[in-house]
Amino acid sequence: MAPRRLRKVLVANRGEIALRIIRACRACGIEAVAVYSDADRSSPHVCAAAEARRLGPAPAAESYLNIPAVIEAARAAGADALHPGYGFLAENPDLARACAGAGIVFVGPPVEALARCGDKAEARRAVQAAGIPILPGTDVVDDEEVGAAAARIGFPLLIKAAGGGGGRGIHRVGRPEDLPGALELARGEARSAFGDARVYLERWVEDLRHIEVQILADAHGHAVHLGERECSIQRRHQKLLEEAPSPAVGPDLRAAMGRAAVAAARAVGYRNAGTVEFLVDGTQFYFLEINARLQVEHPITELVTGIDLVHLQLEIAAGAPLPFRQEDVTLRGHAIECRISAEDPAQLFLPWAGRVAEVVLPGGPGVRVDGALVPGLEVTRHYDPLLAKVIAWGNSRPETIARMGQALSEMIVTGLPTTIPFHRWLLRHPLFAAGRYGTRFVDTEWPPGTQPAPDLAALAAAVLAYREDRRPAILGAQPAGNWTAAARRDAVS
Amino acid sequence: MTAYLTRVGREEVDVVVAGDGDELRVSVGGRERHVRLFEIVPGWFALIVDGVVHDVGVVPDHETPSGAPGTHRRRTLVIDGHIQDVEVLRGAGGRAAARAAAIAEKGGAQVRAPMPGVVVAIRAAEGDDVDVGQPLIVMEAMKMQMDVRSPARGTVRRVHVAAGGEIAGGQVLVTIE
Numbered sequence: 001m002a003p004r005r006l007r008k009v010l011v012a013n014r015g016e017i018a019l020r021i022i023r024a025c026r027a028c029g030i031e032a033v034a035v036y037s038d039a040d041r042s043s044p045h046v047c048a049a050a051e052a053r054r055l056g057p058a059p060a061a062e063s064y065l066n067i068p069a070v071i072e073a074a075r076a077a078g079a080d081a082l083h084p085g086y087g088f089l090a091e092n093p094d095l096a097r098a099c100a101g102a103g104i105v106f107v108g109p110p111v112e113a114l115a116r117c118g119d120k121a122e123a124r125r126a127v128q129a130a131g132i133p134i135l136p137g138t139d140v141v142d143d144e145e146v147g148a149a150a151a152r153i154g155f156p157l158l159i160k161a162a163g164g165g166g167g168r169g170i171h172r173v174g175r176p177e178d179l180p181g182a183l184e185l186a187r188g189e190a191r192s193a194f195g196d197a198r199v200y201l202e203r204w205v206e207d208l209r210h211i212e213v214q215i216l217a218d219a220h221g222h223a224v225h226l227g228e229r230e231c232s233i234q235r236r237h238q239k240l241l242e243e244a245p246s247p248a249v250g251p252d253l254r255a256a257m258g259r260a261a262v263a264a265a266r267a268v269g270y271r272n273a274g275t276v277e278f279l280v281d282g283t284q285f286y287f288l289e290i291n292a293r294l295q296v297e298h299p300i301t302e303l304v305t306g307i308d309l310v311h312l313q314l315e316i317a318a319g320a321p322l323p324f325r326q327e328d329v330t331l332r333g334h335a336i337e338c339r340i341s342a343e344d345p346a347q348l349f350l351p352w353a354g355r356v357a358e359v360v361l362p363g364g365p366g367v368r369v370d371g372a373l374v375p376g377l378e379v380t381r382h383y384d385p386l387l388a389k390v391i392a393w394g395n396s397r398p399e400t401i402a403r404m405g406q407a408l409s410e411m412i413v414t415g416l417p418t419t420i421p422f423h424r425w426l427l428r429h430p431l432f433a434a435g436r437y438g439t440r441f442v443d444t445e446w447p448p449g450t451q452p453a454p455d456l457a458a459l460a461a462a463v464l465a466y467r468e469d470r471r472p473a474i475l476g477a478q479p480a481g482n483w484t485a486a487a488r489r490d491a492v493s
Numbered sequence: 494m495t496a497y498l499t500r501v502g503r504e505e506v507d508v509v510v511a512g513d514g515d516e517l518r519v520s521v522g523g524r525e526r527h528v529r530l531f532e533i534v535p536g537w538f539a540l541i542v543d544g545v546v547h548d549v550g551v552v553p554d555h556e557t558p559s560g561a562p563g564t565h566r567r568r569t570l571v572i573d574g575h576i577q578d579v580e581v582l583r584g585a586g587g588r589a590a591a592r593a594a595a596i597a598e599k600g601g602a603q604v605r606a607p608m609p610g611v612v613v614a615i616r617a618a619e620g621d622d623v624d625v626g627q628p629l630i631v632m633e634a635m636k637m638q639m640d641v642r643s644p645a646r647g648t649v650r651r652v653h654v655a656a657g658g659e660i661a662g663g664q665v666l667v668t669i670e
Binding site: 345346354357358360408409414415416417420421424425428447450451452453454455457458459460461462464465466467 | 495497499501502504506508510517519521522526528530533534535536537538540542547548549550551552553566568569570571572573574575576577578579580581
C-alpha cells in the first residue's frame with residue numbers, strides 16, 4: 001500500500017475526543033471537519049474545526065449513530081478520510097464498509113478485523129488458537145446447553161453479550177438457580193443495546209486487575225506494543241482512573257503481555273491503534289477482548305512513550321509504515337488520568353444533566369487537560385457525561401500522584417456535581433498510594449464512612465449562611481454582567 | 494452577630510459568626526477563629542481559617558433551590574475535596590426548632606452557651622413563664638454582646654449561672670420545663 005497524503009478528515013464524534021482529533025489534524029496540516037447534533041451546535045469542538053456539518057437532532061441514533069448522515073457529511077465536505085473517535089460508530093463495521101464504498105479512508109482497523117473484534121466470542125476463539133491464555137468460558141451458547149456449560153465453568157460467572165463491549169452487556173450470576181432469569185435479562189439487553197442477542201459465558205474472578213496493552217499495527221506487517229495501562233479503578237465496569245505503567249506490572253510481565261497483545265492483534269488481522277484487554281492475577285494474565293479503537297485513556301500512554309497516537313493513526317491510515325520498531329519504544333516516568341464526569345459520586349455516580357456554570361482548569365508542569373468543558377456547557381442526557389480528562393505526568397508514581405492531587409484541588413466546576421471529590425479522595429487513599437488495588441476497590445472503599453473535620457464543615461456552612469443572610473437583597477438574584485456586578489458591589493461596600 | 498446551630502452527620506455544632514465584609518470572627522465548638530471568605534467564582538470559595546486556606550464548593554441540590562435567609566438550610570459542600578452534608582438552623586428560631594423536639598421528648602430543655610464568654614445579665618428568673626425566642630441571658634464574647642434566647646415555651650426551672658461569671662462553650666445556662 002503506497003502512502004498517500006490525507007488532506008481533509010471528517011471527525012465523526014463530539015466532545016473532548018473530537019477536539020483531540022481536530023488538534024492532531026491541525027498539528028500536521030490536515031483540514032478537520034467537525035460534525036454536530038442540534039444539541040451540540042455551540043460546543044467547543046465545532047468552533048475548533050475549520051469546517052462543521054450538521055448531522056441531525058440531539059438523539060444519538062439520529063445524529064452521531066446515523067451512518068448515512070455521517071457519510072453524507074463527509075461527502076459534502078469533500079473529506080478523504082474519516083476518524084470515528086471512540087464510542088458511537090467507532091467499532092461498527094458498517095461505518096467502515098460505508099466509508100470504503102464512498103472512497104473515504106477509515107481511520108481504524110479493516111472491516112474484517114472490526115467484525116472479528118466485535119464478536120467477542122470469535123475474538124476469544126482466535127486468540128486462544130494463537131496460544132494466548134483466556135479465562136475458562138464458552139463460545140456463543142444457546143438455551144439448551146447453557147446449564148451444562150455453566151456447571152463446567154463454575155459459579156460465579158459472567159454472561160457477556162457477544163456483540164457487546166465497553167463494559168456494557170455484562171451480567172454476573174452468583175448461583176445456578178439465578179442463571180435462567182439472568183440469561184433472559186442479558187439476552188434482552190444485548191438485543192436492545194447491540195441488536196444481537198447472542199451471549200457467551202466466562203468465569204468471574206473476584207478482585208483481579210484490569211490491565212490493557214496499547215498496540216499499533218501498520219499495513220506493512222509491523223506491529224508493536226506501547227506498554228500497559230492499569231484500569232482497575234472502575235464502578236459498574238466503567239473506568240474512573242487509569243495509570244501507566246501499572247504498579248503491578250514488572251518488566252518481565254510487561255514483555256510477556258506485550259508479546260501476547262501483538263500476537264492477538266495479528267490473530268485477528270488488526271491494523272491501526274488498538275487495545276488488548278487482560279485480567280491479571282499476580283503474574284498470570286488472561287485475554288478479555290480487543291478494543292478496536294482509540295481508547296479514552298490513550299493520553300497516559302502518550303505521556304510515558306512520547307508518542308502522539310492520533311497522529312500515528314492518521315499516518316497508518318494513509319498507508320505509512322510505523323516510524324519505529326519495538327526496541328525503540330521506551331517508557332519514561334509515570335502518568336495518571338482522571339475522568340471528570342458530570343456524575344454525583346455521593347449518589348452512586350448518577351449522571352447529571354444540567355448546565356455547567358463556572359470552569360477553572362488546572363495547569364502546571366506535567367498537567368494536561370483533554371476536555372471540551374466551557375462555562376455554560378449544557379450536559380444532556382443524550383450523551384456520555386464525561387466533561388474532561390485531567391492527565392498528569394511525573395518522573396515517579398508519587399510525583400505524579402502529587403501533581404494530580406494539586407491539579408484537582410485547583411480545578412473548579414460549578415453548577416453540577418462532578419467526580420472531582422471522588423478522585424481527590426482516591427488520590428489520598430493509602431491503598432491507592434501503595435498501588436494495592438483491584439477491580440473491587442471502588443465497591444468496597446467508596447463512599448468513605450465518616451465525614452472528616454465536622455467543625456470545619458460546620459464553620460464553612462455557618463459562614464456561608466451568614467454571608468447569605470447579610471447580602472443586600474438587590475445583589476441577590478439579579479443577572480448582570482460581571483462588570484456591572486462589580487460596580488454595584490463597589491458602590492455598596 | 495448571628496448564632497447558628499449546624500448538624501454535620503450526627504454531630505451538632507454551635508457556630509457564632511460576627512464581623513463585616515470579608516473579615517469575620519467565628520466561634521465554633523468553643524474556639525474562636527479568624528476567618529476570611531472570598532468568592533473565587535460564584536459557588537466556589539476560598540475559606541481562610543487562621544491563615545489556613547480551604548477550598549469550599551457549594552454542590553447544587555434538587556431539594557433546596559436556594560436557601561432563603563432564616564430558613565432551615567441543607568447543604569452539600571465540597572471542602573478540600575471532601576463531600577460534606579451540613580444542615581444549618583439559623584439563630585434563635587433555628588435553635589428553637591431543633592430543641593423543641595428534644596423538649597417534646599424529654600419534657601425539658603437545657604439552654605447552652607453557644608460559645609465561651611462572660612454572662613452580662615440574666616433576663617429571666619426561676620419560676621418565670623417564657624415564650625419561644627424570649628431572651629434569657631445576655632452574654633458577651635468576642636467583644637460583642639448577644640442574647641441567648643429560649644428555645645421553647647415553658648417555665649424556667651433553674652438558672653445555672655450568675656451575672657459576671659465566665660462560661661465555657663456548651664455549658665448549660667438555663668433549664669426550662
